[in-house]
Amino acid sequence: MKRTRATRVGLVSLGCPKNLVDSEVMLGLLAEAGWQITDRPELADVIIVNTCDFIGPAAEESRQTLAEMARMKRRGRCQVLIAAGCMPQRRGEALLAEFPEIDAIVGVGDFPRLPALIGAALAGERVVAVESPPFLYDDRTPRLRATPPWSAYVKIADGCAHPCTFCVIPRLRGPYRSREADSISREVGELVVQGVAEINLIAQDTTGYGLDRGERGGLASLLRTLDVEVGAGRSHAGGENTPRTTPPWIRLLYCYPQRVTNELLDVIAGSAHICHYLDVPFQHADPEVLRRMRRAGSGERHLQLIERIRRRMPEAALRTSMIVGFPGETEEAFSRLADFLTAARFDRAGVFRYSREEGTPAADLPGQVPPEEIEARYHHLMRLQQRISAEGNARWVGRELEVLVVERQPDRVIARSFRDAPEVDGLVHVSGGRAAPGDFLRVRITAAGPYDLVATPAS
Numbered sequence: 001m002k003r004t005r006a007t008r009v010g011l012v013s014l015g016c017p018k019n020l021v022d023s024e025v026m027l028g029l030l031a032e033a034g035w036q037i038t039d040r041p042e043l044a045d046v047i048i049v050n051t052c053d054f055i056g057p058a059a060e061e062s063r064q065t066l067a068e069m070a071r072m073k074r075r076g077r078c079q080v081l082i083a084a085g086c087m088p089q090r091r092g093e094a095l096l097a098e099f100p101e102i103d104a105i106v107g108v109g110d111f112p113r114l115p116a117l118i119g120a121a122l123a124g125e126r127v128v129a130v131e132s133p134p135f136l137y138d139d140r141t142p143r144l145r146a147t148p149p150w151s152a153y154v155k156i157a158d159g160c161a162h163p164c165t166f167c168v169i170p171r172l173r174g175p176y177r178s179r180e181a182d183s184i185s186r187e188v189g190e191l192v193v194q195g196v197a198e199i200n201l202i203a204q205d206t207t208g209y210g211l212d213r214g215e216r217g218g219l220a221s222l223l224r225t226l227d228v229e230v231g232a233g234r235s236h237a238g239g240e241n242t243p244r245t246t247p248p249w250i251r252l253l254y255c256y257p258q259r260v261t262n263e264l265l266d267v268i269a270g271s272a273h274i275c276h277y278l279d280v281p282f283q284h285a286d287p288e289v290l291r292r293m294r295r296a297g298s299g300e301r302h303l304q305l306i307e308r309i310r311r312r313m314p315e316a317a318l319r320t321s322m323i324v325g326f327p328g329e330t331e332e333a334f335s336r337l338a339d340f341l342t343a344a345r346f347d348r349a350g351v352f353r354y355s356r357e358e359g360t361p362a363a364d365l366p367g368q369v370p371p372e373e374i375e376a377r378y379h380h381l382m383r384l385q386q387r388i389s390a391e392g393n394a395r396w397v398g399r400e401l402e403v404l405v406v407e408r409q410p411d412r413v414i415a416r417s418f419r420d421a422p423e424v425d426g427l428v429h430v431s432g433g434r435a436a437p438g439d440f441l442r443v444r445i446t447a448a449g450p451y452d453l454v455a456t457p458a459s
Helices: 017-032 056-075 086-091 094-098 111-122 170-172 180-191 219-231 262-271 285-291 299-312 331-344 372-396
Strands: 007-014 036-038 046-050 081-086 104-106 127-129 151-155 197-201 250-254 274-279 319-323 346-351 402-407 411-419 426-430 441-446 453-457
Touching: 007 017, 017 046, 017 081, 017 111, 017 151, 017 197, 046 056, 046 086, 046 111, 056 081, 081 086, 081 111, 081 151, 086 094, 086 170, 104 111, 111 127, 151 180, 180 197, 180 219, 180 453, 197 285, 219 250, 219 262, 219 274, 262 274, 262 299, 285 331, 299 331, 319 331, 319 372, 331 372, 346 372, 372 441, 402 426, 411 441, 426 441
Parallel strands: 007 036, 007 046, 046 081, 081 104, 104 127, 151 197, 197 250, 250 274, 274 319, 319 346, 426 453
Antiparallel strands: 402 411, 402 441, 411 426, 441 453
């Protein structure tokens, strides 16, 4: 690549962990090509914004960030501004008209071409690269991790095969594509060697792993392999006061309800390394709303799955997500959802206001719920789940937990337990703890709130 006086690249990553992995791959490709990486956009010659366009609020955050970086370009050293990821993939050249300061748009399939595309933009070309086939990294792809050194995300698949009427992901990410199991195993093995203490497996639907290749039980088989890989790796080293050590965690995120099989549950229940944690986005409990969403199931069937999970793993942490205000959600349907939340007793639940997304089937459905009603239902469910979460956390008071330290403060350490995924779940505040970030520590829980726990080091 022809070098110019511009050498520094800054990247702003928005959206979900799956987007973050894409950002890490982009940084790895650029570093391999010789670009200097900076985490300060104001010092960058080239600024990349890896956008999210999943729902309205995410798109608005992307637009605000692009506008902020455009102002930075006008008054700073930045020569090239690039919009990458989902928003260019969805909106194409319309994004260039909306933001004249943008020099290049790069879709989700064109990340491998990014170094060359930057060169073209620096040479004065206005670049549009959104037509390539979908891209999926593997263990050989350069990657510069942006997470703390003790935690990592591993994307096992990309794309989506589900027809949910509210979602644009299949249009943005293409068909579901699983990585090769050997590639995932090699990546996880290398992360363990590097001292990573927590490996979070992600995809749009992790339980769909292997189905695109005609494999049945693909995820259960993959987890068995990774369980052995992690078990053969080294335990994470202790810090001051020699905290108790444990092998790295494997955490499974984004499980589609109808694909959580007994075989999968048995693999998780029988492993010492796979966290007894399941993130299952049920989305709703009313059968008619689910039908309109093109999602299977009902509140009754959801509860049957939850009972199967808890029968095998009584202490399993269950997270879900729900959508309120979907078109056709009557008062009766919403009441069914609230009753289901009460009966399910989730440890964690995210509630999302329905976002009417252009180009989705749901956008044209009758029975659109007024925004003020969506807001009221959102707050009702949040208050309900807060009480449920507080009661669930209170069950841990007086008990011991193994926690992973993520921050050290003068009089305490901040940690997460197996029940807490990065960024989305609660924390454990350990008074008097002296362990270093990345260490595992045995603690006794002394108090609980709706989100966080308070603890002291176990004797």
